[in-house]
Amino acid sequence: MSAAIELRGVEKSFGNVAIIRNINLTVAQGERHALIGPNGAGKSTTFNLISGYTAPTSGSVLLRDEVISGLPPYQINRRGLSRSFQVTNVFANMSVWENLRCAVLWSTGHRYAFWKNVDNLPEVRERTAQILADIDLTARRDVPAGLLTYAEQRALEIGITVAGGADVILLDEPTAGMSHAETERAVTLIRRLTKGRTLLIVEHDMSVVFGLADRISVLVYGQIIASGTPEEIRGNPKVREAYLGEEVA
Numbered sequence: 244m245s246a247a248i249e250l251r252g253v254e255k256s257f258g259n260v261a262i263i264r265n266i267n268l269t270v271a272q273g274e275r276h277a278l279i280g281p282n283g284a285g286k287s288t289t290f291n292l293i294s295g296y297t298a299p300t301s302g303s304v305l306l307r308d309e310v311i312s313g314l315p316p317y318q319i320n321r322r323g324l325s326r327s328f329q330v331t332n333v334f335a336n337m338s339v340w341e342n343l344r345c346a347v348l349w350s351t352g353h354r355y356a357f358w359k360n361v362d363n364l365p366e367v368r369e370r371t372a373q374i375l376a377d378i379d380l381t382a383r384r385d386v387p388a389g390l391l392t393y394a395e396q397r398a399l400e401i402g403i404t405v406a407g408g409a410d411v412i413l414l415d416e417p418t419a420g421m422s423h424a425e426t427e428r429a430v431t432l433i434r435r436l437t438k439g440r441t442l443l444i445v446e447h448d449m450s451v452v453f454g455l456a457d458r459i460s461v462l463v464y465g466q467i468i469a470s471g472t473p474e475e476i477r478g479n480p481k482v483r484e485a486y487l488g489e490e491v492a
């Protein structure tokens with residue numbers, strides 16, 4: 244199976260401090276891949292490197308075999324990679340519907356169509372309604388996003404991330420701050436929305452990671468110390484020592 248995302252010898256320093264130290268990582272097409280590691284290991288920085296928010300000091304990032312490192316985020320997005328952020332990132336004053344429609348409009352090439360009555364565009368309306376249903380927020384469509392519960396906002400954000408039709412999705416701690424029940428619902432949602440796509444997820448909740456991921460990579464001090472199936476990672480003594488401890492015993 245060919246690679247959706249590939250990092251080749253990627254290094255990133257801020258000033259004199261090496262944060263990412265020679266990462267080689269392959270995420271296969273259609274795979275759900277989790278990136279785990281202790282606080283400050285460099286997970287968000289890795290996401291920023293893949294999505295173009297920061298450029299590598301050396302090495303390269305490839306999306307479907309094409310080098311994307313050095314491109315700005317919007318160009319990487321146009322090539323089919325979309326990401327969510329650790330903090331909720333929705334337009335608080337716009338309704339749920341408008342937030343999703345905005346993301347759909349962008350992807351359908353109507354991005355500067357402010358003068359048109361965009362609700363008259365059937366493909367936009369249908370796709371927006373579909374995503375709204377997918378994230379279980381149809382009943383909340385006219386509510387300003389800022390008034391949603393925290394879990395609903397995170398669901399909306401996942402909806403916005405996939406609304407553009409990207410087939411490579413990066414989610415940064417999508418269940419952070421959620422209750423157990425909300426986390427379970429979010430996992431079901433993520434599974435549904437990323438079906439048939441490639442998912443790279445950063446997540447601290449090990450029940451989410453081990454329940455969702457086909458493969459897991461473990462990042463410690465800017466280096467990948469192991470990559471493998473959940474079983475391989477669970478049984479890896481280096482991983483237990485450096486990170487998991489007895490958490491998954």
Ligand SMILES: Nc1ncnc2c1ncn2[C@@H]1O[C@H](COP(=O)(O)OP(=O)(O)OP(=O)(O)O)[C@@H](O)[C@H]1O
Pocket residue numbers: 257262280281282283284285286287288289
């Ligand atoms: N723009 C920056 N300038 C300087 N240092 C930075 C910058 N961005 C990140 N760092 C440093 O890089 C290290 C890794 O940060 P990063 O946010 O990637 O870790 P993380 O694994 O995502 O952590 P967490 O799990 O807490 O979110 C940290 O020590 C952080 O302070």
